[in-house]
Amino acid sequence: MDLDFIASLDFSVAWRFMPSLLQGLWTNILLTLIGFLIGGLVLGTIFAMAGIAKSPFIRWPVWAFVEFWRSTPLLVQAIWVHFAVPVATGVPTTPFQSALIALIFNVSAYASEIIRAGVLGVGRGQFEAADALGLGTYAKWRKVVLPQAFRLMMPPLIGTTLSVFKATAILSILAINDLMRAASRISSHTFQPVEIYTTAALLAFAVGLFITWVGRLATRRLNRGFA
Amino acid sequence: MLDSAFLWKHSDALFSGLLVTLSILGIGGAIAIAGGTIVLVARLGMGSLMRRLAVGYVVFFRTTPEVILIFWAYYCIPFVFGQRLTGFWAGSITLGLIGAAYLSEILRGGIEAVPRGQRDAAMSLGLRTYATWRCIILPQALRLSVPPFVNYFTEFLKNTTLLAAIGVGDLALAAFTLGGQTYRHFEFLTAIAILFFLMILPVSIFARTLEKRQP
Numbered sequence: 469m470d471l472d473f474i475a476s477l478d479f480s481v482a483w484r485f486m487p488s489l490l491q492g493l494w495t496n497i498l499l500t501l502i503g504f505l506i507g508g509l510v511l512g513t514i515f516a517m518a519g520i521a522k523s524p525f526i527r528w529p530v531w532a533f534v535e536f537w538r539s540t541p542l543l544v545q546a547i548w549v550h551f552a553v554p555v556a557t558g559v560p561t562t563p564f565q566s567a568l569i570a571l572i573f574n575v576s577a578y579a580s581e582i583i584r585a586g587v588l589g590v591g592r593g594q595f596e597a598a599d600a601l602g603l604g605t606y607a608k609w610r611k612v613v614l615p616q617a618f619r620l621m622m623p624p625l626i627g628t629t630l631s632v633f634k635a636t637a638i639l640s641i642l643a644i645n646d647l648m649r650a651a652s653r654i655s656s657h658t659f660q661p662v663e664i665y666t667t668a669a670l671l672a673f674a675v676g677l678f679i680t681w682v683g684r685l686a687t688r689r690l691n692r693g694f695a
Numbered sequence: 696m697l698d699s700a701f702l703w704k705h706s707d708a709l710f711s712g713l714l715v716t717l718s719i720l721g722i723g724g725a726i727a728i729a730g731g732t733i734v735l736v737a738r739l740g741m742g743s744l745m746r747r748l749a750v751g752y753v754v755f756f757r758t759t760p761e762v763i764l765i766f767w768a769y770y771c772i773p774f775v776f777g778q779r780l781t782g783f784w785a786g787s788i789t790l791g792l793i794g795a796a797y798l799s800e801i802l803r804g805g806i807e808a809v810p811r812g813q814r815d816a817a818m819s820l821g822l823r824t825y826a827t828w829r830c831i832i833l834p835q836a837l838r839l840s841v842p843p844f845v846n847y848f849t850e851f852l853k854n855t856t857l858l859a860a861i862g863v864g865d866l867a868l869a870a871f872t873l874g875g876q877t878y879r880h881f882e883f884l885t886a887i888a889i890l891f892f893l894m895i896l897p898v899s900i901f902a903r904t905l906e907k908r909q910p
Contacts, residue, residue: 469775469776469777470774470775470776470777473774473775473777474775535892535896535899536892538899539849539891539892539895539896539899540853540888540891540892540895541853541854541855541856541857541867541891542853543856543857543859543860543867544856544867544870544884544887544888544891545888547871547880547884548881548884548885548888551874551880551881551884552881552884552885555881630758633760634759634760634761635760636760637760637761637762637763638760638761638762638857638860640762640860641859641860647763648760648762648763648766651763651766652766655770661770661771661774662770662771662774662775665763665766665767665770665771666767666771668763669759669763669764669767672759672760672763673755673758673759676758676759676760677754677758680758
């Protein structure tokens with residue numbers, strides 16, 4: 469290890485460019501939020517429901533779609549979307565839009581598996597008991613199935629949120645102004661890559677820890693009065 | 696839609712990209728298995744200082760985005776360690792270190808899933824520590840670890856594409872370069888997406904059948 473070099477590190481440069489780094493980080497957080505809410509919760513639930521549908525004409529296309537998005541790297545997906553969407557629709561997308569589309573579908577594929585497992589993890593007896601009590605479809609799902617399914621889904625869904633956040637850093641390949649892009653711009657401007665990249669890594673690590681912490685809190689809350 | 700003759704003409708470049716991807720997989724995988732074992736031993740079998748270090752290692756490498764770690768390794772290792780490093784090695788080692796954190800957690804999960812009664816039974820039979828681990832705990836723990844291990848393998852394979860961002864000529868970079876040269880990004884990207892799909896889908900289906908077979 470080059471101790472002289474480490475002693476000569478000057479982190480004031482990271483402090484000076486902190487606003488740009490934080491702005492980049494905010495882009496990552498924004499992408500994570502949109503990806504998780506629209507991709508994970510909304511589309512994920514739709515795909516999960518379609519995945520347990522009775523008709524094979526619904527089930528099989530959804531299965532193929534989900535497997536495709538789960539089995540290819542996000543880096544390839546993002547660039548693929550950026551070139552394929554204009555060809556397919558005739559509407560050119562900005563890098564940010566392409567990145568968001570790829571992220572949303574990617575997250576929805578992972579989340580749909582988790583949500584499906586959560587719903588299927590609720591015992592058959594619970595469904596039958598709700599039917600035996602004469603509950604309607606709405607009450608059955610709202611009062612019996614979903615509260616239990618949520619507790620099963622929560623830990624893996626938080627794992628997904630963390631993965632989504634980590635994945636947003638990949639999207640910098642499409643030239644969107646996220647943390648990675650800000651860091652590489654600043655480091656090639658100041659010639660102090662060690663200070664800048666170390667700061668960027670620590671910032672991202674802090675956000676990741678925060679997501680983990682929120683998740684643990686939420687899981688504990690949902691489990692209150694159970695286990 | 697896909698011009699197969701055109702793709703075939705460039706299959707050499709794609710094939711050498713595939714070889715680079717597989718080498719990253721091999722080197723990173725070896726580091727991950729060796730490192731994961733060391734981290735696990737530090738976490739379970741040593742003093743509290745080593746345990747804390749191991750926990751910190753796992754948390755850091757599992758929480759920080761892979762791309763940032765790869766960029767850090769590529770741009771900062773030459774300065775900090777005074778050691779020149781190609782993108783290929785910087786990236787493979789980084790992916791290996793990340794993999795070590797995940798693998799140690801997978802193995803730990805397997806060990807903790809072995810019922811306590813097994814350990815008690817081994818003790819009441821008078822087995823020593825070594826025999827208990829060698830004959831009772833590890834065989835069961837490893838079997839429990841196989842499905843998540845196979846699952847992580849697919850994640851690892853997908854992560855190899857991240858090295859394209861630091862200029863390693865893997866499958867993804869081969870496709871980007873060819874796309875740039877021929878202005879036919881769409882075809883090359885679709886080709887490698889299908890290639891990844893064909894490599895990963897069988898593995899993940901295999902992992903799921905393993906998961907189902909377990910009690």
